[in-house]
Amino acid sequence: xxxxxxxxxxxxxxxxxxxxxxxxxxxxxxxxxxxxxxxxxxxxxxxxxxxxxxxxxxxxxxxxxxxxxxxxxxxxxxxxxxxxxxxxxxxxxxxxxxxxxxxxxxxxxxxxxxxxxxxxxxxxxxxxxxxxxxxxxxxxxxxxxxxxxxxxxxxxxxxxxxxxxxxxxxxxxxxxxxxxxxxxxxxxxxxxxxxxxxxxxxx
Amino acid sequence: xxxxxxxxxxxxxxxxxxxxxxxxxxxxxxxxxxxxxxxxxxxxxxxxxxxxxxxxxxxxxxxxxxxxxxxxxxxxxxxxxxxxxxxxxxxxxxxxxxxxxxxxxxxxxxxxxxxxxxxxxxxxxxxxxxxxxxxxxxxxxxxxxxxxxxxxxxxxxxxxxxxxxxxxxxxxxxxxxxxxxxxxxxxxxxxxxxxxxxxxxxx
Amino acid sequence: xxxxxxxxxxxxxxxxxxxxxxxxxxxxxxxxxxxxxxxxxxxxxxxxxxxxxxxxxxxxxxxxxxxxxxxxxxxxxxxxxxxxxxxxxxxxxxxxxxxxxxxxxxxxxxxxxxxxxxxxxxxxxxxxxxxxxxxxxxxxxxxxxxxxxxxxxxxxxxxxxxxxxxxxxxxxxxxxxxxxxxxxxxxxxxxxxxxxxxxxxxx
Amino acid sequence: xxxxxxxxxxxxxxxxxxxxxxxxxxxxxxxxxxxxxxxxxxxxxxxxxxxxxxxxxxxxxxxxxxxxxxxxxxxxxxxxxxxxxxxxxxxxxxxxxxxxxxxxxxxxxxxxxxxxxxxxxxxxxxxxxxxxxxxxxxxxxxxxxxxxxxxxxxxxxxxxxxxxxxxxxxxxxxxxxxxxxxxxxxxxxxxxxxxxxxxxxxx
DNA sequence: GAATAAGCGAGACGGTACGTCCGGTCTTCAT
DNA sequence: ATGAAGACCGGACGTACCGTCTCGCTTATTC
Numbered sequence: 001x002x003x004x005x006x007x008x009x010x011x012x013x014x015x016x017x018x019x020x021x022x023x024x025x026x027x028x029x030x031x032x033x034x035x036x037x038x039x040x041x042x043x044x045x046x047x048x049x050x051x052x053x054x055x056x057x058x059x060x061x062x063x064x065x066x067x068x069x070x071x072x073x074x075x076x077x078x079x080x081x082x083x084x085x086x087x088x089x090x091x092x093x094x095x096x097x098x099x100x101x102x103x104x105x106x107x108x109x110x111x112x113x114x115x116x117x118x119x120x121x122x123x124x125x126x127x128x129x130x131x132x133x134x135x136x137x138x139x140x141x142x143x144x145x146x147x148x149x150x151x152x153x154x155x156x157x158x159x160x161x162x163x164x165x166x167x168x169x170x171x172x173x174x175x176x177x178x179x180x181x182x183x184x185x186x187x188x189x190x191x192x193x194x195x196x197x198x199x200x201x202x203x
Numbered sequence: 204x205x206x207x208x209x210x211x212x213x214x215x216x217x218x219x220x221x222x223x224x225x226x227x228x229x230x231x232x233x234x235x236x237x238x239x240x241x242x243x244x245x246x247x248x249x250x251x252x253x254x255x256x257x258x259x260x261x262x263x264x265x266x267x268x269x270x271x272x273x274x275x276x277x278x279x280x281x282x283x284x285x286x287x288x289x290x291x292x293x294x295x296x297x298x299x300x301x302x303x304x305x306x307x308x309x310x311x312x313x314x315x316x317x318x319x320x321x322x323x324x325x326x327x328x329x330x331x332x333x334x335x336x337x338x339x340x341x342x343x344x345x346x347x348x349x350x351x352x353x354x355x356x357x358x359x360x361x362x363x364x365x366x367x368x369x370x371x372x373x374x375x376x377x378x379x380x381x382x383x384x385x386x387x388x389x390x391x392x393x394x395x396x397x398x399x400x401x402x403x404x405x406x
Numbered sequence: 407x408x409x410x411x412x413x414x415x416x417x418x419x420x421x422x423x424x425x426x427x428x429x430x431x432x433x434x435x436x437x438x439x440x441x442x443x444x445x446x447x448x449x450x451x452x453x454x455x456x457x458x459x460x461x462x463x464x465x466x467x468x469x470x471x472x473x474x475x476x477x478x479x480x481x482x483x484x485x486x487x488x489x490x491x492x493x494x495x496x497x498x499x500x501x502x503x504x505x506x507x508x509x510x511x512x513x514x515x516x517x518x519x520x521x522x523x524x525x526x527x528x529x530x531x532x533x534x535x536x537x538x539x540x541x542x543x544x545x546x547x548x549x550x551x552x553x554x555x556x557x558x559x560x561x562x563x564x565x566x567x568x569x570x571x572x573x574x575x576x577x578x579x580x581x582x583x584x585x586x587x588x589x590x591x592x593x594x595x596x597x598x599x600x601x602x603x604x605x606x607x608x609x
Numbered sequence: 610x611x612x613x614x615x616x617x618x619x620x621x622x623x624x625x626x627x628x629x630x631x632x633x634x635x636x637x638x639x640x641x642x643x644x645x646x647x648x649x650x651x652x653x654x655x656x657x658x659x660x661x662x663x664x665x666x667x668x669x670x671x672x673x674x675x676x677x678x679x680x681x682x683x684x685x686x687x688x689x690x691x692x693x694x695x696x697x698x699x700x701x702x703x704x705x706x707x708x709x710x711x712x713x714x715x716x717x718x719x720x721x722x723x724x725x726x727x728x729x730x731x732x733x734x735x736x737x738x739x740x741x742x743x744x745x746x747x748x749x750x751x752x753x754x755x756x757x758x759x760x761x762x763x764x765x766x767x768x769x770x771x772x773x774x775x776x777x778x779x780x781x782x783x784x785x786x787x788x789x790x791x792x793x794x795x796x797x798x799x800x801x802x803x804x805x806x807x808x809x810x811x812x
Numbered sequence: 813g814a815a816t817a818a819g820c821g822a823g824a825c826g827g828t829a830c831g832t833c834c835g836g837t838c839t840t841c842a843t
Numbered sequence: 844a845t846g847a848a849g850a851c852c853g854g855a856c857g858t859a860c861c862g863t864c865t866c867g868c869t870t871a872t873t874c
Contacts, residue, residue, distance in 0.1 A: 196399025
């Protein structure tokens, strides 16, 4: 039987302090040099208080990122995917915003850290997908579904594939730093995804 | 002045043993539990011999992967990008091969490890790009250039963008494990990249 | 400000295990081949637990010797310097016992190690003197003072010099191994110290 | 079969450089932090050149001290034990000189180092005695023998014991630093050794 | 006089131990 | 009776040296 601490008695003050410290430290020293001890010290918390509630530093960071995402939403930065009827414009709008976010130093370090950690640790990756990634993908998919219903996309369009054609190249550039990540890139990407690159349409 | 060891007197036997041990161990225990000490022990080598020639375990793994890639080439698995004249077929062929490689357990662990480490460590990432990624991308770009010259692509096609539209989604699925990575996915991806997803062509 | 660990929370079990292991190992492998790692391993203790409480292996050995001396006393081997009224006999008794102790393999290795280390490291030497040597010398001095008060020694006798005339040659033979260390030597030494060696008394 | 290098081909320049470097370094960093590598570097010599001719750093230091003692002699500091007919005066003269030498920082570090190392390592100790200590003791013994023949000492005087009664306390103070080492101490020691400390002569 | 072999400076190598840092567990004390 | 504080065992870190082992390069005989 695993000890399951009583969540009701949990100190919210400590919880917040830990998440804040984790975010701050991952930005300062990077994921690899991020240590539980440093988080505990910065948060003014005993190590055990971290180990009691999280299994690893990655898990702490995941929760911290969720909290960060929650805050961003609460601040009303965007309450859903835009739908002006113009699919290309809407996608460009969102992809530009994503570019901005990925380049915002506040988000960059934890996002890179989590993505990298998830790539290596399947279990963490699964939770990362479930909690952070999929909700985002679902928004794209919903918008595309509307477009498909509106006849802007072929009826047999693979929505999932389309979403990944948009986010894949973006993530690729961001993660691997092969080229600078710009609004122009986001625009061109949307255009080529919707229109294709071939001169003669492939069936 | 930094101590620069004399590369002429380097033991090639040790170098190989270290790279082999690193590849074997990263497959067995994963990147996070991979230790320099274990590599040294497995290779029958003093730790200092590793530290003398590489700055980090990531760097060892990069060299190991380069050696692995070198071997693969020498074994004549493919001496260049196919060019049958049928662009879609050629791309599908290569992307299917890439899918197979990414799923081959021999390559998977070090590839994930390097990609993740490079995402977090900019300097390592730069070398990873330069030595492993860019040469691969260049092959795609060359094939696409041929196609563009043959009139199969618009004259103003952004070749780089196109390459990333092919490899981005593939890498995305592989790294984040959002969906299974299959030949069918590779085929559909090539079709949609070339043809676009929109019903009506965007200008 | 140096980190001062909380002595109140110190594990006495670990402390004892470390001292025991140090004594055992110094006897087995000698001082030069004695390592902190081996002590930690033998004691079933983390290395940090040694480094937390002692600055060097010599300091560990000093504490171990103090503990050993404490045990010897507790076992009632001698609760003070004998005083039968016969100074020469008393000194011979104690010096013979000292000879026996210096030749007892249980004490020899740590005693040699500490003496040698103290000779080289002034700070350690000072603590060695203060904690182990001086208390012993004080006993001799007290007995000699009694003798002086009883008129067996000249009123202006330098007690300290006398003590060192007794222990100096003994220690010299023991440490430098110039000659075998025997009871006969101890007896002759006492006689010559008390009586002098010259045929005609020097004023 | 052990490799016996050809002594005829030995480089005297290297030999001297090594001994000088050893003496200099033992004074600077102490015996424990003295390393073969540092000696080699300081002497501008390959490590193998040291290992070829000496089995350990202690052996190097022993040779270095012998060379130092040889130089001192050559410089004519004393070509034998004085014999003015006044035994006490002669002994005081030599013991005072010994005190001065033991306090001379040029000799102190290597002398302490060798004595301490010899105390711990019996084989080294034996060679230390044979090559450095015994020749010195023999000089004392010779002078005392002359005195005994002259009737200044009892015919049955144990010369060896007497020598050790002189050098033992001196060495004791020097090595253990129990008290300052002064000319006055040397004088008092000679007086008490010759005359004894007891008020009434012990037979 | 050339050939050959030794000592030599240099330093890479397989190792061992160093002293430090941190992971994860367990205990103590204060609130 | 929770949580901060931190001691504990363990294990990897990156460094310093150990003693051995090639390397070329002087020297210095020996044929």
